[in-house]
Amino acid sequence: MPPSGRKVPVTVLTGFLGSGKTTLLNHILSVRHGLKFAIIENEFGEVGVDEHVIKEDSEEQVIEVMNGCICCTVRGDLVKVLKRLRDRLETFDGVIIETTGMADPAPVAQTFFVDPEIQKDYHLDCIVTVIDSKHVLQHLREEKPEGVENESVEQIAFADKIILNKTDLVDDAQLAEVVAEVKKINSSAEMIKAQHSQVDPTKLLGVNAFSLDRVLEMDPEFMDTEGEHQHDNSISSISFKFEGEVNVNKLEMWISEMLQTKATDMFRYKGMLAVKGMETKYLFQGVHMLFNGGFEGGYKWKEGEKRECRFVFIGRNLDKILLEKKFMDCKVLSEARFNTGDKVEANVPGGWTKGTILKVWDDGNPYRIKLDNGTEVWAPDDSDDFVRSVRQKVEGGYK
Ligand SMILES: Nc1nc2c(ncn2[C@@H]2O[C@H](COP(=O)(O)OP(=O)(O)OP(=O)(O)O)[C@@H](O)[C@H]2O)c(=O)[nH]1
Secondary structure (H helix, E strand, O other): OOHHHOOEEEEEEEEOOOOOHHHHHHHHHHOOOOOOEEEEEEEOOOOOOHHHHOOOOOOOOEEEEEEOOOOOOOHHHHHHHHHHHHHHHHHOOEEEEEOOOOOOHHHHHHHHHHOHHHHHHEEEEEEEEEEEOOOHHHHHOOOOOOOEOOHHHHHHHOOOEEEEEOHHHOOHHHHHHHHHHHHHHOOOOEEEEOOOOOOOHHHOOOOOOOOHHHHHHHOOOOOOOOOOOEOOOOEEEEEEEEEOOEOHHHHHHHHHHHHHHHHHHEEEEEEEEOEOOOOEOEEEEEEOOEEEEEOOOOOEOOOOOOOEEEEEEEEEOOOHHHHHHHHHHOEOOOOOOOOOOOEEEEEEOOEEEEEEEEEEEEOOEEEEEEEOOOOEEEEOOOOOOOEEEOOOEEOOEEO
16 A cells, blocks of 8 residues: 555556657656656567566666557456555555557556556556657558557547657658647647657656546546457567577568568567677667667676567568568578688679688677688678688589
8 A cells, every 4th residue: 555545646658659658668767856666568469578678777666567458458457467566556656557559548547447446546647648750640540440449549639748759750841740630639738849758757757637527528438448449450469589599680681671662561560689699689679661770778698598589560461471481580590601710702792702711600790701802891691692612613613
């Protein structure tokens, strides 16, 4: 029980896939405000990635992760997690729930009004919706099948505060269009423009902004717990993991090739990889065409930690079998074909050039090669396309 009957404020972070919710959460956790939060993370895919990207130094936070869509199958789980936290409530100043990008915030909000035990200890303080200013219009305008709600619209409609994020990716005219469209859906929420979700946490936490009256006015059936909602079945989440390591060059080549043709349907993808030859975890994520990945953040594999790779793709009409195959193709399966000191030929812009293997698995590459002309190059893949044994001239050709 919280002390003196105090109800613990709950902030719900919502917003479409890739809009900047985790960035906001990390920002909130890194600002020195002396407050302690319990964090509840919800992932749409089966393989959790986000809990690995939440700042690891935030020791005072409790992180609970739930799989599945918070707004339907796991609503019962949300209640369970909240009940479990009750024993420790006096140690928290607040609870922050990060929903998946595909969640409708209504049932989450509802949780705080329909269960008397939850109501006794918690109060819904604010629904914060983060918007990706570059992609939001595409998602708002998407035609949904009959009976299926547009999550993007719902998330904006239920917001008490709206963060217009990623303003660096749009010009003034585009941003004005986004503001106008958002206002048509929700004219009462405060809008805060931001880049990289840099918003003063005091504007979002403990603000007492949620109004049940406003919600009931907008959605008179808000308290109807029997009401079912449907998801758009053409959107799916594919997640996959394996123990082992990848060749990160192959992974980047595959993703870039895929984005040439599939970017519109790739709403969100992210992963955490063990890269052969590297001590640091490789984190990648993307929103449509905007991919970023790398070793930034310096999350090292701990001693004894299982080296594994995991990804989640969320999008429209995804081909599960093909995605899995392509991902598995990036796995490093066998020992390197060459050793340090071996004489080889490398495929460089001037053509096949002789050289010597300087190092095996260097900076994520199978080989670092010193060419006979003194230049050093990396072979991005251990295949005959990039590096091969020195050819011997024989009668009628090479062998
Ligand atoms: N250019 C730009 N990129 C941003 C900004 N904010 C966040 N990003 C990037 O956008 C990507 C998605 O950010 P996240 O914070 O993971 O988004 P999210 O809403 O938590 O994503 P999901 O939980 O997967 O729905 C990351 O690569 C961020 O670094 C911004 O203001 N500008």
